[in-house]
Amino acid sequence: MSVLVYTENWDGKFKKLSYELVSYGSKVAEMLGTTTTAVTIGNVNDDELNTLGKYGADKVLCLQSENLKNLDSQLYTNAIAKVAQDEGSKVIVISNNNSGKSIAPRLSVKLKAALGSGVSQLPLSTSPFTVYKRTFSGAAFAHVVLKTDVKIITLTQNSFDIVENSKQVKVERVDFQTDAPKTVVKDVQKQTGKLLLTDAEIVVSGGRGMKSPDNWGPLEELAELLGGATACSRPVSDEGWRPHEEHTGQTGKIIAPNLYIAVGISGATQHIAGVSGSKYIVAINNDKTAPIFEVAQYGIVGDAQKVLPQLVEAVKEIKGK
Numbered sequence: 001m002s003v004l005v006y007t008e009n010w011d012g013k014f015k016k017l018s019y020e021l022v023s024y025g026s027k028v029a030e031m032l033g034t035t036t037t038a039v040t041i042g043n044v045n046d047d048e049l050n051t052l053g054k055y056g057a058d059k060v061l062c063l064q065s066e067n068l069k070n071l072d073s074q075l076y077t078n079a080i081a082k083v084a085q086d087e088g089s090k091v092i093v094i095s096n097n098n099s100g101k102s103i104a105p106r107l108s109v110k111l112k113a114a115l116g117s118g119v120s121q122l123p124l125s126t127s128p129f130t131v132y133k134r135t136f137s138g139a140a141f142a143h144v145v146l147k148t149d150v151k152i153i154t155l156t157q158n159s160f161d162i163v164e165n166s167k168q169v170k171v172e173r174v175d176f177q178t179d180a181p182k183t184v185v186k187d188v189q190k191q192t193g194k195l196l197l198t199d200a201e202i203v204v205s206g207g208r209g210m211k212s213p214d215n216w217g218p219l220e221e222l223a224e225l226l227g228g229a230t231a232c233s234r235p236v237s238d239e240g241w242r243p244h245e246e247h248t249g250q251t252g253k254i255i256a257p258n259l260y261i262a263v264g265i266s267g268a269t270q271h272i273a274g275v276s277g278s279k280y281i282v283a284i285n286n287d288k289t290a291p292i293f294e295v296a297q298y299g300i301v302g303d304a305q306k307v308l309p310q311l312v313e314a315v316k317e318i319k320g321k
């Protein structure tokens with residue numbers, strides 16, 4: 001028996017998210033008195049695979065197959081299920097990101113395993129196995145009991161700190177036999193040079209209070225200075241002020257950065273549903289009664305067009321730019 005952690009890699013590299021998952025999985029394994037096996041799919045070199053040992057993986061399996069070159073949720077589900085069965089894993093940890101969301105429910109059906117999705121803390125108890133998650137668009141918390149023998153957890157990004165917990169890791173490469181994918185990906189064109197919103201640790205986001213698409217300059221500058229990404233509320237993308245991929249919220253992207261700076265955003269529940277997992281929320285709004293201040297740890301009551309340039313100057317001074 002072990003805790004199995006599915007760790008995604010991007011062109012052979014792990015990201016912070018992968019280390020969060022392994023840190024989390026190894027803590028769950030400690031609670032259960034067992035070991036942690038990480039599984040990844042694709043071409044990853046030994047040095048990179050070994051990094052997972054630093055965060056608590058006892059064993060790393062790297063599955064390789066031409067048929068698994070691109071994410072195919074059915075084939076990836078079958079592969080992870082096979083590894084889970086071979087390893088006798090009773091708990092499987094997967095990210096609650098887009099690929100995790102496409103794999104975990106399939107895995108749940110295949111293994112007849114209860115699924116705790118969007119979990120944000122270590123289990124509250126292992127007997128009964130009880131996980132903690134946000135519910136009702138982040139307005140409440142739920143304690144969910146997973147009653148099946150095998151359990152699946154999808155972990156919310158950025159909800160669990162990376163913990164160093166060095167282990168003597170055993171790395172194994174598996175030439176994995178699998179069917180050919182039913183859907184063939186002919187070409188993948190990746191966006192390069194741009195930080196993905198879902199990967200960003202700092203996000204600067206604008207709402208209707210920005211007044212016009214022409215006012216985004218200081219907001220973009222602040223995001224760039226902080227090494228972050230830009231986002232927006234839904235009406236802003238609906239108006240065509242900003243691209244749709246920046247829209248966060250219930251009907252847009254769900255993000256959980258360390259810092260979310262909401263500028264001219266009222267804080268409607270549908271918006272908060274997408275950002276409530278952020279570690280810190282800073283609100284800039286000229287209405288001190290705006291609901292965003294109820295969820296923000298820090299707030300500035302003021303005109304965005306005056307506050308943003310001052311923030312940009314302050315950050316430049318700190319960074320010596």
Ligand SMILES: Cc1cc2nc3c(=O)[nH]c(=O)nc-3n(C[C@H](O)[C@H](O)[C@H](O)COP(=O)(O)OP(=O)(O)OC[C@H]3O[C@@H](n4cnc5c(N)ncnc54)[C@H](O)[C@@H]3O)c2cc1C
Pocket residue numbers: 206207208209210232233234235236247248249250251252263264265266267268269270271274284285286287290302303304305
């Ligand atoms: C089914 C459904 C799904 C939805 N999904 C989403 C979603 O995924 N994401 C989303 O964002 N919304 C979503 N919405 C819309 C949501 O209800 C809100 O209407 C929307 O979030 C409001 O966007 P906003 O905060 O930019 O604009 P507003 O609500 O208009 O707020 C603008 C804010 O800017 C402030 N302001 C004005 N001038 C200034 C200034 N000069 N300086 C500083 N502050 C200023 C105002 O005080 C106000 O608080 C959804 C709605 C429905 C019905």
